[in-house]
Amino acid sequence: MKKPYKKTFPGVFVYWTRRIGDYLLLWVLARLLGLSLALFLSFPFRKRMSHDNGIAATGKLRIVSQPDFPAHAFFAPGREFPLRIRHGSATFLDDAMNCIRSMAIKLDDTRFESPFDLEMNTGETSLFWSAASFMKFARLRGEKYGVEYRDYNRQYPDGLEASKRAGRRHATSFSNLHYYCKTPFLFEGDDGLKRYAKYRVIPADGTPQSGVEEELCSWDQCNQRVLPFETRGRNFLKYEYEDRIQKNGACYLLQIQLHPASEDEDPEVFNNMVVWDEDVYPWKDLAIMTIDQTLDWEESTLTAFSVNNMPDTLGVLPARSIYDYNSLNYLRAHAEIARKARLLSYKVFGMVPPIPDNKNRNISDWGK
Numbered sequence: 116m117k118k119p120y121k122k123t124f125p126g127v128f129v130y131w132t133r134r135i136g137d138y139l140l141l142w143v144l145a146r147l148l149g150l151s152l153a154l155f156l157s158f159p160f161r162k163r164m165s166h167d168n169g170i171a172a173t174g175k176l177r178i179v180s181q182p183d184f185p186a187h188a189f190f191a192p193g194r195e196f197p198l199r200i201r202h203g204s205a206t207f208l209d210d211a212m213n214c215i216r217s218m219a220i221k222l223d224d225t226r227f228e229s230p231f232d233l234e235m236n237t238g239e240t241s242l243f244w245s246a247a248s249f250m251k252f253a254r255l256r257g258e259k260y261g262v263e264y265r266d267y268n269r270q271y272p273d274g275l276e277a278s279k280r281a282g283r284r285h286a287t288s289f290s291n292l293h294y295y296c297k298t299p300f301l302f303e304g305d306d307g308l309k310r311y312a313k314y315r316v317i318p319a320d321g322t323p324q325s326g327v328e329e330e331l332c333s334w335d336q337c338n339q340r341v342l343p344f345e346t347r348g349r350n351f352l353k354y355e356y357e358d359r360i361q362k363n364g365a366c367y368l369l370q371i372q373l374h375p376a377s378e379d380e381d382p383e384v385f386n387n388m389v390v391w392d393e394d395v396y397p398w399k400d401l402a403i404m405t406i407d408q409t410l411d412w413e414e415s416t417l418t419a420f421s422v423n424n425m426p427d428t429l430g431v432l433p434a435r436s437i438y439d440y441n442s443l444n445y446l447r448a449h450a451e452i453a454r455k456a457r458l459l460s461y462k463v464f465g466m467v468p469p470i471p472d473n474k475n476r477n478i479s480d481w482g483k
């Protein structure tokens with residue numbers, strides 16, 4: 116690979132000084148962000164950074180018997196795992212608002228420890244694309260009574276479009292949505308070759324996705340408040356899911372999309388605002404997930420996920436700077452302290468109460 120600097124002493128010196136400086140900035144930012152979330156949000160307010168509103172459930176995951184993707188020991192054909200998932204709505208404590216919906220899965224029935232976790236949201240692309248962009252997103256939230264991101268959406272139309280495509284105000288069930296991990300992860304298979312992997316979950320029976328909005332031009336994405344004359348309650352999606360699981364259970368298909376790695380990679384491969392062409396990199400069936408039991412509010416709230424819960428051959432890709440697309444997962448990997456602070460806050464201040472069915476709508480904070 117051609118080196119991007121002149122092979123003179125000053126050329127090499129400047130190049131490496133910049134690279135080390137860029138990485139140091141990312142290193143410091145990730146630790147400061149994790150610590151700030153822990154000290155100023157998760158501990159004092161007993162909150163997740165997002166997705167506080169959710170319901171967990173259990174079942175099992177079975178890797179397909181004839182995988183159509185390169186062999187990987189962890190995804191051995193027919194292998195079974197106990198499964199715990201959590202569906203959520205970001206970020207408001209009201210299911211009837213225009214929220215992005217989520218599905219997080221872990222391949223064990225535990226509150227945290229597991230050999231493999233995935234956190235996914237609706238929408239194929241994300242609202243931010245690097246640590247630098249995520250910090251702008253966080254700084255420009257400006258939420259009041261269910262209206263948010265006016266400044267961010269004005270400045271970053273790509274983020275606005277992605278959030279319009281991801282919002283599922285009119286979802287009828289958590290079970291019939293499509294969930295995408297968006298950021299790529301490493302996939303180093305049994306052949307020793309490096310690839311990049313994205314994952315998604317869809318309904319196993321092909322039920323069409325609910326709540327996909329057609330008229331996006333006329334949609335005010337900043338206003339996520341419940342609609343006038345809304346009849347659906349604050350917990351309608353969670354109640355629907357409990358009923359559904361009790362009666363029939365739910366069945367999902369986990370799929371994987373693989374992209375070969377190369378020495379001098381085009382950075383855009385890692386950009387989670389760019390969808391990989393499905394004709395070239397098709398989605399392959401990875402596993403069937405069946406859910407047969409929902410968990411109560413307390414157990415759902417105590418359940419948490421992490422990008423660090425992955426085998427080394429399937430983990431987070433390295434990042435070099437705050438502008439590197441892989442820096443998003445770098446931030447997530449260093450935000451564990453926020454989860455720990457949240458769990459500690461329950462021990463110190465008590466468990467957060469379930470979301471009431473009252474008319475106190477359009478809120479994302481406890482206790483208002």
Ligand code: HEM
Pocket residue numbers: 148152157162163164165166169201202203217218219234235236241249295296297298387418419420443444446447450453454457
């Ligand atoms: C496109 C990228 C991202 C996706 C798809 C994503 C997805 C999710 C999901 C689905 C959850 C809720 C999981 C649950 O049900 O418990 C979550 C929680 C969380 N995310 Fe992200 N996220 C992304 C980026 C980030 C970034 C950049 C950060 C920065 C630090 C971050 C930090 C967190 C934290 C701190 C929590 C709550 C952890 C806890 O208290 O349990 N996420 N994320």
